[in-house]
Amino acid sequence: xxxxxxxxxxxxxxxxxxxxxxxxxxxxxxxxxxxxxxxxxxxxxxxxxxxxxxxxxxxxxxxxxxxxxxxxxxxxxxxxxxxxxxxxxxxxxxxxxxxxxxxxxxxxxxxxxxxxxxxxxxxxxxxxxxxxxxxxxxxxxxxxxxxxxxxxxxxxxxxxxxxxxxxxxxxxxxxxxxxxxxxxxxxxxxxxxxxxxxxxxxxxxxxxxxxxxxxxxxxxxxxxxxxxxxxxxxxxxxxxxxxxxxxxxxxxxx
Amino acid sequence: xxxxxxxxxxxxxxxxxxxxxxxxxxxxxxxxxxxxxxxxxxxxxxxxxxxxxxxxxxxxxxxxxxxxxxxxxxxxxxxxxxxxxxxxxxxxxxxxxxxxxxxxxxxxxxxxxxxxxxxxxxxxxxxxxxxxxxxxxxxxxxxxxxxxxxxxxxxxxxxxxxxxxxxxxxxxxxxxxxxxxxxxxxxxxxxxxxxxxxxxxxxxxxxxxxxxxxxxxx
Numbered sequence: 001x002x003x004x005x006x007x008x009x010x011x012x013x014x015x016x017x018x019x020x021x022x023x024x025x026x027x028x029x030x031x032x033x034x035x036x037x038x039x040x041x042x043x044x045x046x047x048x049x050x051x052x053x054x055x056x057x058x059x060x061x062x063x064x065x066x067x068x069x070x071x072x073x074x075x076x077x078x079x080x081x082x083x084x085x086x087x088x089x090x091x092x093x094x095x096x097x098x099x100x101x102x103x104x105x106x107x108x109x110x111x112x113x114x115x116x117x118x119x120x121x122x123x124x125x126x127x128x129x130x131x132x133x134x135x136x137x138x139x140x141x142x143x144x145x146x147x148x149x150x151x152x153x154x155x156x157x158x159x160x161x162x163x164x165x166x167x168x169x170x171x172x173x174x175x176x177x178x179x180x181x182x183x184x185x186x187x188x189x190x191x192x193x194x195x196x197x198x199x200x201x202x203x204x205x206x207x208x209x210x211x212x213x214x215x216x217x218x219x220x221x222x223x224x225x226x227x228x229x230x231x232x233x234x235x236x237x238x239x240x241x242x243x244x245x246x247x248x249x250x251x252x253x254x
Numbered sequence: 255x256x257x258x259x260x261x262x263x264x265x266x267x268x269x270x271x272x273x274x275x276x277x278x279x280x281x282x283x284x285x286x287x288x289x290x291x292x293x294x295x296x297x298x299x300x301x302x303x304x305x306x307x308x309x310x311x312x313x314x315x316x317x318x319x320x321x322x323x324x325x326x327x328x329x330x331x332x333x334x335x336x337x338x339x340x341x342x343x344x345x346x347x348x349x350x351x352x353x354x355x356x357x358x359x360x361x362x363x364x365x366x367x368x369x370x371x372x373x374x375x376x377x378x379x380x381x382x383x384x385x386x387x388x389x390x391x392x393x394x395x396x397x398x399x400x401x402x403x404x405x406x407x408x409x410x411x412x413x414x415x416x417x418x419x420x421x422x423x424x425x426x427x428x429x430x431x432x433x434x435x436x437x438x439x440x441x442x443x444x445x446x447x448x449x450x451x452x453x454x455x456x457x458x459x460x461x462x463x464x465x466x467x468x469x470x471x472x
Binding site: 056058083087090092093094103115160164167 | 369371382393
């Protein structure tokens, strides 16, 4: 469990993000502590995915601060310095996408080994051995030499999780990772995520699956219209919400 | 008109010499034009204007002027400036640059057609922009535009005949030599044409093989 006295792994302060004249994030304050499993829920267009993507700077922010592990993520730097800074940051933050984004011209194994080898963190042999262990862990040891085109959606997503884990990140970001899956394939991906949660991985999960959030998350954040409306333990936010906006959202979902 | 192809075999050595040099000249230029084309394409889609503009300018020049003049300029013009290239190197440079700008346009379209999620996934793992382009985006783009690039390679093989104009002893020039020795222009021009055609048949088969391999893996 997270220790609230310790410095949070992620600290977000007064974060704002505009797309042109559209305000997507209107001032977010949020902490993610080490070992915490945080679920971000809320209606479409509430800014959940955008918020997630600002943490590894796939999305630049308009104003505010994001701190990760003691460093300011969105520090004002020259182009070159920023590139270096972001590459170092992103090695420590794994991300899994809604549409898998596996590299179709590489096998499952090559998808997992690419980054660690390219970045010189592991030799080819080490990376291969490690990737096989990770693929085994997500239940795909026998699919190492398959190209993504020959994998099911659930299998692709599990390879994507293994790919992110190969960098040994301090935290994982999950962006609606089961939304693009056939219903019968959701379970296998959820099980993999639960397994990670049990291993104390710090996880930030954008999801539409309230049941999964209730089962897995240690903390639930409800967002609407670019703001955090309510947050707390899953039993409280999902079963006994304080805010009317949260209640309306949860009722709609039933 | 009486055609007498019996003169052709007497010049076999000369023609095969020409074929060999056409192959060397073309294959070298193909490889360079593809690598340069990929680099130009990546620069053209980059956000760095200081890099983008010179490449844009280069591509206008090489698309807007005849290859024959480009060969003359690289060979004779650079010599005036004190840069003495042999005819073969000048030929390779002009051919490579000329086709690189066309390849770049094709590859650029291929890059823009790749889902941005591919680039983001690579970057999210901490690899640099250049690494993400080189390992993830460009290989997929190249595979998608392989048929169009293949056509450019066939064109390159044929256009390599122009390099005869600066004295490289490739197939066209060796046919001309054979003609000046035998005074049988028609026979040797037809023989040379047949040899170009055969070379392109082989090239087409090779391209088909590459295309099949790159699409199989997807």
